[in-house]
Amino acid sequence: MLTLYSYPKLFGVADNNGYGLKVYAFLKLAGVRFTHEHVFDASKAPRGQLPYIVDDGVAIGDSETILAHLIEKYRLTIDAQLTPAQRTTDHLVTRLLDDLYWVMSYSRWKDDRFFPAVRDAFMAQHAQIDEAGLNKAREYNAQRYYFQGIGRYAPDQAYARGLSDLQVLADLIPPDGYVHGPNPGSIDAGIYGFIANIHYYPIPTPLKAFVSDHPNLVRHCEAIHAAVSR
Structure with a gap:
């Protein structure tokens, strides 16, 4: 198994x-x-x-x-119909999501405005986690951010990177269907992984505001969420 x-x-x-x-x-x-x-x-x-x-x-x-x-x-056919150009798009979007990851993580652990809400949510939903452990995780992440580079940015500069990534996704995702047609592919799963971790969080980061203002991002996220929650 x-x-x-x-x-x-x-x-x-x-x-x-x-x-x-x-x-x-x-x-x-x-x-x-x-x-x-x-x-x-x-x-x-x-x-x-x-x-x-x-x-x-x-x-x-x-x-x-x-x-x-x-x-x-498992000989999966989820991406079998993709053209070479579509596979290139998927590769580029995958790398864009790698960049978005750092900004999304920064918003949770580095930004003093939003960390308390993340901390409190973890403790409320996972009893084995305490404030000391979360503060230690925050310190660890601060080191990661510094060496990666995002931790040396002021918040508005960091969010500008993430918002530019989200704008690319907003331009890419159609009003209906998925990135490459009526059926979701692996790239849709990848996009969902990050957008859902923004959209469903009741924490008012600049990333959350951007997603909420783009109906195509919300629709895509909620469609995948419904499909994988069955």
Whole structure:
């Protein structure tokens, strides 16, 4: 049996991390049976990062590596009809989401205006987490942000990066259907992983305001959410 290990849910979203939610949504959309284990400790994960899967006893990390493994092993056809140009688009959007990840994370852990709401939500929904642990996580993330670079930005500069990423997604996603047509593909699962972690959070970040102001982003997110929540 295939098992997905990822961070816990928050605000009704199956994983509070965009990458774990991306893999979760992909598995659901592709019709692959799996069990889902929520963990906080990533020490047993490949490269010490979540999400990862264990498939027939083999641990596989990195969301893109996981998807490639699943497509090959289970002969999934979710992206079979894509043209070379569409596959190039998917690659570029995947890298854009890597950039958006840092701004989204910054909004939760670095910005003094929004961290208290995130902290309180974690403690309310996960009794095993206390304020000391969350403050320690905040300190750890601050180091990550500094070395990645986003932590050296003023908040308005950091959000400008994220808003420009969201604008690309708003320009890409059609009013109806999905990125490449009437059926969702793996790139839709990836976009959902990040947009859902903004849209469903009742925390008024600039990212949240942008998503709320773009009906196509909201519609796309809610359509995928409905499909993977069955």
